[in-house]
Amino acid sequence: MALPWAFAVLSLLPLLDAQSPACPNFSVPITNASLDQISGKWFYIASVYRFPDYKKEASEIHAAFFYFTPNHTEDTILSREYTTMRGQCLYNSSNLRVHRENATLTKYENGTEHYGHLLLPQDPKTFMLAAFPEDKQKMGLSFYADKPEVTPEQMEQFYDYLTCMGLDKSEVVYSDEKKNLCLPLEKQHDEERRKEKERSETGTALD
Template sequence: MALPWALVALSLLPLLTAQDPTCPYQKAVPITDATLERLSGKWFFIAAVLRNPEYQQMTRLVEAAFIYLIPNLKKDTLLFREYQTIGKQCTYDVSSGGIQRQDGTLSQIVQDREHFAHLWLTKDPETFITLLFPEDEHNRGLAFYARKQVVTREQLNEFQEALKCVGLQDDEILYTDGKKDLCGPLEKQHEEERKTGNLES
């Protein structure tokens, strides 16, 4: 199972123009090399609001999760290494995707389908947000990622402000719990295997 932002099939259709014109999601921000350098590395999945019932149900199963984003700036591709704790078990998955620079989106191929996420860089470089189903009020969502499992009040406030910006509510937020993470040992094992050349990705 892929992380929630990848599970949500996203559209590249223009964002709703009826929303608040000051909302940063109104306009796609092109992705640059600097953007990709900022995104590179390990991120914890902190929280999300997903109105699509199917994806919401899937996300409720995720107790804790983190992801490694590995961009290839020359080829505009992404490698995803994902660790999730679901049902007191650690799951690990490797997948690939693309970078659509002008559209401001990232994509991931999950079960032979390519899914897109509109990227929004927060004021804090230690967090970022992805916008899901921007054109569909009934399925719209946001996913929130941070460099650390525990976020500050200021970081959380920015996520909550983003929710209001696109018409979502605080009481819809699904949070993960880093204390339930069971993937630490596997992550450590993979790191050791990469050092010895026994694990390619």
């Protein structure tokens, strides 16, 4: 199953219109600062996907959030994802590969390598992933923020990128935080990690 971040299944991306300030710049390499910027908890806000399989799955997601923990040395990101879809909470943990020069994140799933092209708008509290911008039949864009609800200005950045890529606001599928069923599981995982940390610290102190 493609997870929210992984809806962006890409080939190598060409540059779009570099003259327009609203257009995403696909040529900016990923740096340690980039990885630090996307570290932490993020919420899936909205997306547009024209590729039928991804469009269908996006329509089934009610809400989603995830944690990114980058490793600068290994160029990986530990991703812990909580997705509410089809009336249940689904959890998945995986490692994403960081391709700095291509500005992409990749993940192997069911024998396929998925590519997500990272886009960092002006607002550091948001980021986006683009899909197939060179293919009008498959292209897509997903939008994430550090809170489940975004400001009008943040949403406008997403709409600007859509327009630049040739997508339309009428195609957007939005998340609904009120339907989030994963908070109890997140709380359970937080408690388990807290206890594990305490056990580890106690063991270290005894040594």
